[in-house]
Amino acid sequence: MTNDTIAAIATAPGQGGVSIVRISGNAAEQVLLQVFRPAKAAPLTSHMLTYGHVIDGNERIDECMAVIMRAPRSYTREDVAELQLHGGGYTCQRVLELCLQHGARLAEPGEFTRRAFLNGRIDLSQAEAVMSLIAAQGDRAHQAAMNQLQGGASSFIRQAADELYAIQAGAAACIDYPEEISDEEAVSDLEPRILHLADTIDQACNEKAARIVTSGLTVALCGRPNVGKSSLLNALLGEYRAIVTAIPGTTRDMITGDMLLGGSVIHLVDTAGLHATDDPVEQLGVARAEAAIRQADVVLLVLDAGMPLTDEDHALLEKLRGLNTAIVLNKADLPAVLTEQEASALLPGAKVISVSAHELATLAALKAYLQQEAAVTDSLTLTQPRHLEAARRAAAHLRQAAQSFALAIDFAAVDLQAAQLALAEITGDQVEEKLLDKVFSQFCVGK
Ligand SMILES: Nc1nc2c(ncn2[C@@H]2O[C@H](COP(=O)(O)OP(=O)(O)O)[C@@H](O)[C@H]2O)c(=O)[nH]1
Ligand SMILES: [Mg+2]
Numbered sequence: 001m002t003n004d005t006i007a008a009i010a011t012a013p014g015q016g017g018v019s020i021v022r023i024s025g026n027a028a029e030q031v032l033l034q035v036f037r038p039a040k041a042a043p044l045t046s047h048m049l050t051y052g053h054v055i056d057g058n059e060r061i062d063e064c065m066a067v068i069m070r071a072p073r074s075y076t077r078e079d080v081a082e083l084q085l086h087g088g089g090y091t092c093q094r095v096l097e098l099c100l101q102h103g104a105r106l107a108e109p110g111e112f113t114r115r116a117f118l119n120g121r122i123d124l125s126q127a128e129a130v131m132s133l134i135a136a137q138g139d140r141a142h143q144a145a146m147n148q149l150q151g152g153a154s155s156f157i158r159q160a161a162d163e164l165y166a167i168q169a170g171a172a173a174c175i176d177y178p179e180e181i182s183d184e185e186a187v188s189d190l191e192p193r194i195l196h197l198a199d200t201i202d203q204a205c206n207e208k209a210a211r212i213v214t215s216g217l218t219v220a221l222c223g224r225p226n227v228g229k230s231s232l233l234n235a236l237l238g239e240y241r242a243i244v245t246a247i248p249g250t251t252r253d254m255i256t257g258d259m260l261l262g263g264s265v266i267h268l269v270d271t272a273g274l275h276a277t278d279d280p281v282e283q284l285g286v287a288r289a290e291a292a293i294r295q296a297d298v299v300l301l302v303l304d305a306g307m308p309l310t311d312e313d314h315a316l317l318e319k320l321r322g323l324n325t326a327i328v329l330n331k332a333d334l335p336a337v338l339t340e341q342e343a344s345a346l347l348p349g350a351k352v353i354s355v356s357a358h359e360l361a362t363l364a365a366l367k368a369y370l371q372q373e374a375a376v377t378d379s380l381t382l383t384q385p386r387h388l389e390a391a392r393r394a395a396a397h398l399r400q401a402a403q404s405f406a407l408a409i410d411f412a413a414v415d416l417q418a419a420q421l422a423l424a425e426i427t428g429d430q431v432e433e434k435l436l437d438k439v440f441s442q443f444c445v446g447k
Pocket of ligand 1: 223224225226227228229230231232243244245246247248249250251273330331332333334355356357358359
């Protein structure tokens with residue numbers, strides 16, 4: 001499977017300055033020379049761009065630049081050839097088909113990166129970082145992906161694995177030489193080390209922070225109809241996204257929009273006003289709004305400063321118990337009927353922020369609050385859900401091992417080995433074909 005030569009379009013579909021067709025494998029140069037004629041007849045130099053044409057028989061298909069990157073100095077560590085074509089769907093599709101006619105096979109999604117992994121250029125966690133880097137929408141996600149690509153997660157996991165090997169060796173010595181090392185001695189030495197390692201791994205697992213870094217902070221705007229939720233969404237996004245009218249019940253479905261604050265992506269969700277209604281469409285909107293509020297990282301309860309509190313406001317407060325909520329006192333440009341003090345008494349401990357959706361300058365405090373909520377520690381070690389899951393499993397096996405010691409060291413050894421395997425899944429040192437298929441199937445074709 002990995003001996004054949006693969007080809008794919010590496011650039012995104014659509015029109016652009018350039019499109020790249022990428023070829024990797026033993027026959028990459030041969031395929032390239034079948035479809036590419038250099039302007040000056042001369043052998044291609046590795047890693048040097050050469051000007052020429054793509055040809056199909058005698059027909060010129062495109063004017064282009066081509067490069068051969070001979071193994072092992074390439075992305076996949078195989079011979080890699082690339083054709084830089086004029087950007088556009090038809091031409092590059094035709095060039096790809098030519099490559100396939102001359103012996104290349106169409107690459108699977110992520111197959112170039114899979115080869116880079118199989119040929120030992122990068123480990124599995126670094127391969128996944130390539131995908132995260134492609135998907136990064138803000139500075140934070142980008143930094144996390146670069147850290148992982150440069151081996152941040154891998155080196156943490158390898159250190160943990162090394163310590164675990166040392167613990168396993170200690171357990172094995174006790175099993176093999178019972179006369180020399182008593183069970184009590186072994187347990188009193190190994191148990192604290194196992195628990196310490198489990199703690200270290202658990203501390204590196206901050207699922208919420210990881211999700212915020214990679215996918216952004218989800219913020220739901222909620223409140224009764226007409227308090228100005230949609231106006232606030234529009235003001236924060238700086239565009240007229242949601243329809244605003246003085247008629248209660250204007251927003252019936254959820255409207256979302258993304259903004260960047262301090263390098264973090266913030267997903268804003270404008271919800272239908274939460275209130276009891278007989279209108280079946282509005283009822284569906286309210287149900288969706290309630291679901292969105294439960295899933296949000298931050299809930300902004302919007303209140304109208306120009307009006308006294310209503311029963312609906314009070315009813316809503318009940319629903320927000322236990323959620324990470326801040327109160328936004330909107331319409332601060334109107335004479336204050338509802339004061340900050342009254343608002344802060346509603347949800348003890350919740351921050352109260354006064355704004356006016358009609359005056360952009362008043363949004364600074366709200367933005368600062370959201371930015372602070374999105375700010376997670378910079379020293380995040382693990383950010384991929386797959387890694388977090390495997391690391392949690394490793395830590396659980398370690399805790400199990402610490403308990404098993406009381407029964408027999410042999411039992412503990414089994415748990416220690418299970419922990420070791422879970423760690424090895426992260427770097428791909430021990431990995432099943434099925435897991436690789438799953439990881440790489442999420443890639444785009446051509447990477
Ligand atoms: N004076 C004032 N009016 C506002 C403000 N924000 C919204 N409104 C008005 O309040 C009404 C309802 O706004 P809308 O955003 O549709 O509220 P929603 O139902 O909570 O989404 C509209 O007439 C808005 O122009 C504000 O900060 N100050
Ligand atoms: Mg609305």
